Amino acid sequence: MPASYSSADDVLHVLASLRQHERDGKRSPHKPLLVLLALSRLAETGSSRIPWALAKTRLADLIADFGPPSRTGRAQSAAYPFTRLRSDGVWTLDTDVPMDRVTPLHGGVTGQLESSLERALKDQPDLISTVARSLVDAHFPSTVAPDVLLAVGMDPEAVEAEAALDPAPAPERRRSSTWPAAVLEAWDRQCAFCGFDGQAGGVPVGVEAAHIRWFKLDGPDTLDNGLALCSLHHKLFDRGMLGLDDDMGVVVSQRFSARTPFGRFVYDLHGRRLKPRPGTPEPAAEHVRWHQEQVFHGSPLVST
Known part of the structure; x- marks a missing residue:
């Protein structure tokens, strides 16, 4: 991964790579859901900062509603992406805590998008919609994608309109027209x-x-x-x-x-x-x- 994300292509490339966490047909939209929540926060407040106190409820709700069925506890489900997304080079925590551990997160840990990534998104506001659409298109069918955007606090119609100005790369696998x-x-x-x-x-x-x-x-x-x-x-x-x-x-x-x-x-x-x-x-x-x-x-x- 690049050390910094200065261009739209850099941003789209690194976030598209989150798809590699889907293996053997197993759905794993936890990291994309966290990134979408951070994008929504960035668009709304100018900062992607998400305190654990918010993530353990909002992110847990998103995973429960749009992730695969799971018997894992809600806080634990949210802790996985909140701590593991650091390994993708797109997420940072203000405190160094162990992967997957819920207990130290209760001390007031806050996460946010990596600084150069966040700066690139702030410098090109339309890119937020392009990335959001790319993520939902990659991980959810068209029947569910608008629901996901609404749940993270984004307007699906606005995302579609703004993303159309800067379209994401076409998927490699194409549907049958017949x-x-x-x-x-x-x-x-x-x-x-x-x-x-x-x-x-x-x-x-x-x-x-x-x-x-x-x-x-x-x-x-x-x-x-x-x-x-x-x-x-x-x-x-x-x-x-x-x-x-x-x-x-x-x-x-x-x-x-x-x-x-x-x-x-x-x-x-x-x-x-x-x-x-x-x-x-x-x-x-x-x-x-x-x-x-x-x-x-x-x-x-x-x-x-």
């Missing part, structure tokens, strides 16, 4: 969960092709890794509030809640088995298992 249409046709152009099949002039509206294993984490553009889902259920599926069991039945997380009759319709999906069109392959067990382990949050509702 896969979305093929998935919709395979599922009769209706939501595999609820059956919604709205159209306008013969074109599906609000029905989307969804990856089971995220494309960003090596999910293939194959029919056995795709579902046609309405926009609502696509987002809930990617947020881990909906999932699939080993028998291809829909499961609803106990973390999902709704009060109105319309919201409570989601509960009715629990236990509903997928019925693909004859000839359409069922989701591959390996992709379903990935979603169960890496995306679905909480425990399934108790069947009655």
Whole structure:
């Protein structure tokens, strides 16, 4: 890594390298979430400084909402990136503390982006949005990325508009241009969960092709890794509030809640088995298992 980050290319390169911490399909967005929180603080206050007292709540919330399911305690989950990000050369602490240790952090430790990195971002304010968009695009599907930006305190529309002025490099792996249409046709152009099949002039509206294993984490553009889902259920599926069991039945997380009759319709999906069109392959067990382990949050509702 360079000793200092003086150009936009330097900044984008070093923060893109955070992706190397995703190994063997294991999601690990903890460091990107901390960087996004620091970017939001920098844009709002002019400083990326984050006291541990803030990180152990805000960062822990972000990891719980947007990270993979974990049994690790909330404070410990936040301590991992708060201390380990130093090894990437983009983060500093005002006190030298051991990696992963929560106890010494309670003494009032504060972290912030490395000084030359922060200076480069302050000198080029639009670069904050470019980096933020690059990070969410690298680690989250398009259904979830706006939610992440909102959660860290950034306006998704503003980030998109400002980042468009200074676009990040195009990803090396490109999506199949024919896969979305093929998935919709395979599922009769209706939501595999609820059956919604709205159209306008013969074109599906609000029905989307969804990856089971995220494309960003090596999910293939194959029919056995795709579902046609309405926009609502696509987002809930990617947020881990909906999932699939080993028998291809829909499961609803106990973390999902709704009060109105319309919201409570989601509960009715629990236990509903997928019925693909004859000839359409069922989701591959390996992709379903990935979603169960890496995306679905909480425990399934108790069947009655």
